[in-house]
Structure formats: C-alpha cells, structure tokens
Amino acid sequence: MGYLNCETEPVLCNSWAAPCGSLYVFEMLPPPAKIDVYFKRLNLSTTTSKDFLDLYAQEDKSNLFLHEGYFHPIDGVLAKNGIAVPLGYVLHFFNLVPSWALMLVVSFFSRSMM
Numbered sequence: 001m002g003y004l005n006c007e008t009e010p011v012l013c014n015s016w017a018a019p020c021g022s023l024y025v026f027e028m029l030p031p032p033a034k035i036d037v038y039f040k041r042l043n044l045s046t047t048t049s050k051d052f053l054d055l056y057a058q059e060d061k062s063n064l065f066l067h068e069g070y071f072h073p074i075d076g077v078l079a080k081n082g083i084a085v086p087l088g089y090v091l092h093f094f095n096l097v098p099s100w101a102l103m104l105v106v107s108f109f110s111r112s113m114m
Contacts, residue, residue, distance in 0.1 A: 015088025
C-alpha cells in the first residue's frame with residue numbers, strides 16, 4: 001500500500017491522470033503478465049480510514065473500475081513510449097498558469113497574425 005500526495009508530486013499525478021481523492025489498486029504478477037490497475041473515486045469530505053481498509057479487504061472488485069487507455073501508469077501507450085512524464089510536465093504547467101494569461105497570449109498571437 002502506498003500514498004501519493006498530488007500537492008507534492010503534481011507531475012506524477014498529471015502523467016497518470018490521477019485525480020485527487022482516488023484509490024488505485026495495482027495487481028502485479030511476474031513480468032510477462034499484464035499489470036491491471038483498478039481505481040475508484042472517493043469523496044474527500046466523508047472518506048475515513050475504515051473505508052480504505054474495507055476496500056482493501058474486499059476480494060470482489062465489482063465497485064472498482066479497470067484503468068485502460070493511454071494514461072495507464074505502466075502498460076499505456078504514453079508510458080511505453082516515454083511520453084507520459086513530459087506530458088505530465090506540460091499538463092502541470094497549464095494547471096499553474098492562470099486562464100487569463102493564456103487568453104492574453106492567444107489574443108496577442110491572433111492580433112499579430114492579422
């Protein structure tokens with residue numbers, strides 16, 4: 001079991017597309033097998049440590065969603081091609097920059113083209 005704080009590790013959270021308040025369960029077998037990642041969004045205001053223990057103790061994964069697609073942390077297209085971490089930096093940059101600054105840049109760029 002591990003804990004990932006998205007405030008101290010924002011690039012990793014952005015490269016995995018992991019939102020705050022989510023639980024990720026990794027099922028790892030020996031190397032030739034595929035690694036399955038399940039996730040579940042949790043309510044930040046009502047979730048307690050007992051909820052985590054109950055989810056961890058369950059063998060049934062019917063309430064968890066299988067994580068598939070480009071942002072899969074290990075077997076995704078972005079992770080296999082080494083694009084996930086640079087994309088995490090780009091997404092983190094766009095999260096840091098205020099929206100008015102991007103609108104200002106687009107406005108200056110579009111006026112210079114006219």
